[in-house]
Amino acid sequence: MRSDPVRLFQTLPHACGYYAERTAQNLVLDPAAPQLDKIYGSALEHGFRRAGGHLYFPHCPQCRACTPCRIDVEKFAPDRSQRRCLKRNADLSLIEVTPGYNHERHALYRDYLQSRHAGGGMDEADASDFRRFLTAPWSPTVFLELRLGERLLGVAVTDICPNGVSAVYTFFDPAEAARGLGTFAILQQVELARRRGLAWVYLGFWIAGHPKMDYKRRFRPLQVRRADGWHETRDSEE
Structure with missing residues (x-):
C-alpha cells in the first residue's frame, strides 16, 4: 500500500x-x-x-x-579514551523510562542550559519548552536516565526506530562535567542499539572542526551522508 x-x-x-x-x-x-x-x-x-x-x-x-552522521554499531569499538569514560562512570545506573516532563528532569535541563547556553534564548526553558523540544506525540522516544544512587545526573533523549537509534539530545548536571556524561550517553545508546539488533546510532549533524560538534568524529567508524549516500569517513576528512 x-x-x-x-x-x-x-x-x-x-x-x-x-x-x-x-x-x-x-x-x-x-x-x-x-x-x-x-x-x-x-x-x-x-x-x-x-x-x-x-x-x-x-x-x-x-x-x-x-553533515548527517551515524555510528556503525556492528563495527564500533570504544577507543582508549571512551573505555576510560566507561570505567569512570561504572558507578552509575542506567534506567530506561517513559519520556515526559517532571520537576526533577526539568531542573536538570534548566541547569544544563544555563551552564551551556547562557544568553542564547534557551536558558530560561519552562515546562512547555521542555515538552515541546524533547518529545513529540508520534515519536518512539525513551529517556535513558543516568543516576548515582537516587540522584539524577543525566538524561539521554533517545528515539528507537526500526533501522536504528537516534541520539536526539542529552543533558546532564554541569557540576559533573568531568565524568564525560555526553560521551557516556552515546556509548550507552550504542549498547542499546546492539541489544535490540539495530544497525545504526544516528548522531544528527557533524560539523568538522566546530568545538561543539567535532567530538562526533571520535565514534569510529563514523559514517557521513553525502549527496550520493552514506560513506565511512577517512582519516583525511578528520
Whole structure:
C-alpha cells in the first residue's frame, strides 16, 4: 500500500546556531502529516533529524557544514579514551523510562542550559519548552536516565526506530562535567542499539572542526551522508 505524500517546507532564513555570522534555513517535513511516525526511520536514512515534533534537514544556500552522521554499531569499538569514560562512570545506573516532563528532569535541563547556553534564548526553558523540544506525540522516544544512587545526573533523549537509534539530545548536571556524561550517553545508546539488533546510532549533524560538534568524529567508524549516500569517513576528512 502506498502512503500519502508528505509536503516539504523550507523555513525562512534565521540565525545560525553554530556560526554567529551566518544565517540558516531548514527543510521541514510537514509537522501536521499524520504518518510521521511511519516515515521517521526513512527520514533518518535520508539525513533528517528530529527536534520536538519537527523532522528537519539543514538547507543553507551558502553553507553545507552540517553533515548527517551515524555510528556503525556492528563495527564500533570504544577507543582508549571512551573505555576510560566507561570505567569512570561504572558507578552509575542506567534506567530506561517513559519520556515526559517532571520537576526533577526539568531542573536538570534548566541547569544544563544555563551552564551551556547562557544568553542564547534557551536558558530560561519552562515546562512547555521542555515538552515541546524533547518529545513529540508520534515519536518512539525513551529517556535513558543516568543516576548515582537516587540522584539524577543525566538524561539521554533517545528515539528507537526500526533501522536504528537516534541520539536526539542529552543533558546532564554541569557540576559533573568531568565524568564525560555526553560521551557516556552515546556509548550507552550504542549498547542499546546492539541489544535490540539495530544497525545504526544516528548522531544528527557533524560539523568538522566546530568545538561543539567535532567530538562526533571520535565514534569510529563514523559514517557521513553525502549527496550520493552514506560513506565511512577517512582519516583525511578528520
